[in-house]
Amino acid sequence: MEVIRTENINKVFHDPVDVRVLKDISFTVNTGEFVSIMGKSGCGKSTLLYILSTMDTDYTGQLYLKGKLVTGNSALQLAEIRNRHIGFVFQFHYLLAEFTVLDNVMLPARKLGAKSLAEIEHDALEKLRILDIAYLAKKKARRISGGEKQRVAIARALINNPAIIMGDEPTGNLDSKNSDNVLQIFRKLATEQQMTLLIVTHDEDFAKHTDRTIVMEDGRIIS
Amino acid sequence: MNWSVLLSISRIHILSRIKQSVIAGLGVTFGIATFIVLVSFMTGLNGLLDGLILNRTPHVHIYNEILPSKQQPLDLYSAAENSLSFVHSVKPKSTAARIHNALPLLKILQGNPQVLGVTPQVTAQAFYTAGTIELNGIIHGINIQEESRLFKLDDYVMEGNILDLENNNNTIIIGAGVAQKLSAGIDDRIQLVTAKGNVVPLKIVGIYQSGLADIDNVQSYTNLKTAQRIIGEGDNFITDINIKLHHMEDALPFARNMEKLYGVTAVDIGTANAQFETGTTVRNIITYAVSITLLIVAGFGIYNILNMFIYEKMNDIAILKATGFSGRDVKFIFISQALIIGLVGGTLGLLLGYSISTLISHLPFETEALPTIKTYPVNFNPAYYFIGVVFALSATFFAGYLPARKAEQIDPVDIIRGQ
Ligand SMILES: Nc1ncnc2c1ncn2[C@@H]1O[C@H](COP(=O)(O)OP(=O)(O)OP(=O)(O)O)[C@@H](O)[C@H]1O
Ligand SMILES: [Mg+2]
Numbered sequence: 001m002e003v004i005r006t007e008n009i010n011k012v013f014h015d016p017v018d019v020r021v022l023k024d025i026s027f028t029v030n031t032g033e034f035v036s037i038m039g040k041s042g043c044g045k046s047t048l049l050y051i052l053s054t055m056d057t058d059y060t061g062q063l064y065l066k067g068k069l070v071t072g073n074s075a076l077q078l079a080e081i082r083n084r085h086i087g088f089v090f091q092f093h094y095l096l097a098e099f100t101v102l103d104n105v106m107l108p109a110r111k112l113g114a115k116s117l118a119e120i121e122h123d124a125l126e127k128l129r130i131l132d133i134a135y136l137a138k139k140k141a142r143r144i145s146g147g148e149k150q151r152v153a154i155a156r157a158l159i160n161n162p163a164i165i166m167g168d169e170p171t172g173n174l175d176s177k178n179s180d181n182v183l184q185i186f187r188k189l190a191t192e193q194q195m196t197l198l199i200v201t202h203d204e205d206f207a208k209h210t211d212r213t214i215v216m217e218d219g220r221i222i223s
Numbered sequence: 224m225n226w227s228v229l230l231s232i233s234r235i236h237i238l239s240r241i242k243q244s245v246i247a248g249l250g251v252t253f254g255i256a257t258f259i260v261l262v263s264f265m266t267g268l269n270g271l272l273d274g275l276i277l278n279r280t281p282h283v284h285i286y287n288e289i290l291p292s293k294q295q296p297l298d299l300y301s302a303a304e305n306s307l308s309f310v311h312s313v314k315p316k317s318t319a320a321r322i323h324n325a326l327p328l329l330k331i332l333q334g335n336p337q338v339l340g341v342t343p344q345v346t347a348q349a350f351y352t353a354g355t356i357e358l359n360g361i362i363h364g365i366n367i368q369e370e371s372r373l374f375k376l377d378d379y380v381m382e383g384n385i386l387d388l389e390n391n392n393n394t395i396i397i398g399a400g401v402a403q404k405l406s407a408g409i410d411d412r413i414q415l416v417t418a419k420g421n422v423v424p425l426k427i428v429g430i431y432q433s434g435l436a437d438i439d440n441v442q443s444y445t446n447l448k449t450a451q452r453i454i455g456e457g458d459n460f461i462t463d464i465n466i467k468l469h470h471m472e473d474a475l476p477f478a479r480n481m482e483k484l485y486g487v488t489a490v491d492i493g494t495a496n497a498q499f500e501t502g503t504t505v506r507n508i509i510t511y512a513v514s515i516t517l518l519i520v521a522g523f524g525i526y527n528i529l530n531m532f533i534y535e536k537m538n539d540i541a542i543l544k545a546t547g548f549s550g551r552d553v554k555f556i557f558i559s560q561a562l563i564i565g566l567v568g569g570t571l572g573l574l575l576g577y578s579i580s581t582l583i584s585h586l587p588f589e590t591e592a593l594p595t596i597k598t599y600p601v602n603f604n605p606a607y608y609f610i611g612v613v614f615a616l617s618a619t620f621f622a623g624y625l626p627a628r629k630a631e632q633i634d635p636v637d638i639i640r641g642q
Binding site for chain 1: 225227228232235236238239538539541542543544545546547548549550551552634635636639640
């Protein structure tokens with residue numbers, strides 16, 4: 001079953017002059033697939049990912065999530081879609097610095113409001129345990145290391161059991177040990193929990209361990 | 224919507240910047256406290272000054288004004304109709320100072336639903352004599368109980384008992400100035416010499432001090448009968464009727480109506496005391512202007528702090544939006560931060576304002592002019608505390624709204640790319 005499908009997505013930046021950074025992007029990601037995106041710097045990978053994650057709505061073409069058209073939805077609907085269906089892991093460790101690790105992981109679930117606070121806390125601890133960082137739960141997010149932060153971010157992405165996890169160079173800022181660790185986590189999620197993953201990376205080694213690699217060049221998918 | 228998440232985010236934001244939040248809150252606290260103190264003190268003072276006049280001034284005063292006739296005999300003479308006529312040295316017609324048919328008029332007034340109360344008065348000129356000195360005086364014959372009920376006369380009787388005046392003829396309550404000049408006290412006797420030359424001895428049963436020297440130096444009170452006797456007139460001799468209405472605003476039309484219906488002179492309180500309204504208005508304007516200025520300053524403080532918060536929390540805003548919080552949620556988070564600061568600051572402001580007001584209300588304030596006042600007048604009207612809270616919340620809401628709208632519109636992609 002398809003999780004993400006795009007039809008002829010084009011994106012033009014108008015500043016300072018009109019530049020078409022995405023050209024006729026059409027592809028599909030199916031359930032349980034672990035897909036990587038590679039390509040030279042500046043070829044439009046991040047731009048594509050922002051569109052797929054529904055944060056950027058300024059494009060032409062269609063984006064489908066689980067078969068439903070997402071393009072043209074209201075900002076409020078898109079926020080709900082991000083909350084419920086999409087987990088996002090950034091290159092930089094984007095956590096709320098003043099909050100504890102546990103609070104950070106719990107936030108998207110509290111926003112969703114589908115479960116009681118106790119259940120959410122239980123789930124969050126479970127996710128932290130899967131990522132071997134349960135012992136950090138009560139620490140302030142700004143007091144943990146970069147590798148730990150990235151694992152917390154993954155736990156947060158998992159908390160609402162999303163349809164897909166997207167990552168923009170999630171290992172780009174980590175040393176090789178931590179970056180291996182994150183790869184292992186993704187690998188495990190894909191094989192053991194049939195999690196769908198779409199990860200932008202510059203790391204050949206990382207890409208080799210994924211099910212499929214989409215290669216981009218100059219705003220186009222070339223393979 | 225799950226408000227508790229958003230509120231817990233605001234709480235953590237505020238706590239993580241507690242120093243700045245406290246400073247912003249203190250701005251509101253001082254703004255509100257100043258408002259409360261100013262408004263309580265000013266309106267207390269207004270009440271006191273108004274009371275000084277209002278308590279003692281009838282809403283409508285009926286009397287018989289001595290005036291030259293509007294129509295001179297020449298005007299009735301038809302042969303002079305078309306010529307220009309001059310009458311020199313016009314003198315008032317000789318009419319009695321009493322109100323015509325005063326007793327039936329009193330009855331009618333007492334039955335009027337607009338009227339709170341009516342008191343008849345007899346005003347007589349006389350001299351106070353003691354030994355060789357003679358002092359000018361005005362004697363008011365009054366119904367002392369009604370006068371106390373409607374015009375708080377008892378508040379100004381410093382010594383003695385007003386009921387003695389009610390129960391005994393040939394008694395008098397004299398002004399403090401008169402008492403001092405005659406060096407007379409309670410139970411002493413003084414002699415009155417009336418305009419017609421009669422000498423009337425009276426017993427002093429009270430000393431009266433209004434605070435206005437002009438009054439205290441000349442005015443005295445007796446009961447109606449005594450006053451009527453002094454000027455040698457009967458029961459139906461009434462020179463003034465003082466009316467208190469249920470609603471002061473009705474005074475002017477009521478007075479006009481009385482003049483039309485009964486041919487008397489009726490003066491309403493607005494006409495008699497035009498200046499005191501102006502004083503009240505000016506004091507109110509000053510109070511509100513100062514308070515609103517302070518709150519605007521406090522509002523700018525909050526605006527600044529919140530702008531700074533939002534600048535510092537760009538990353539948080541981007542993360543929240545990326546993980547599914549909507550622009551509206553983010554706006555709510557920041558507005559609620561402003562409102563929390565406003566509410567806490569405002570509540571502390573009310574407490575501080577109340578404490579200072581209480582302190583002021585216990586400060587001694589003794590003056591010859593205001594014999595019944597011992598401490599500074601402060602008005603503890605709960606309405607001002609309510610206005611204070613509304614002020615605090617609306618000022619902080621507006622101060623928070625603009626930065627919060629900015630946060631609502633932040634594009635998370637811009638922030639994430641910016642890293
Ligand atoms: N806000 C913007 N305005 C104008 N041009 C932009 C903007 N953001 C990105 N670009 C351009 O769009 C192109 C694609 O950028 P994008 O960030 O998607 O590249 P990328 O493939 O993610 O590169 P990298 O591997 O270095 O992250 C680049 O040429 C970039 O200069
Ligand atoms: Mg990129």
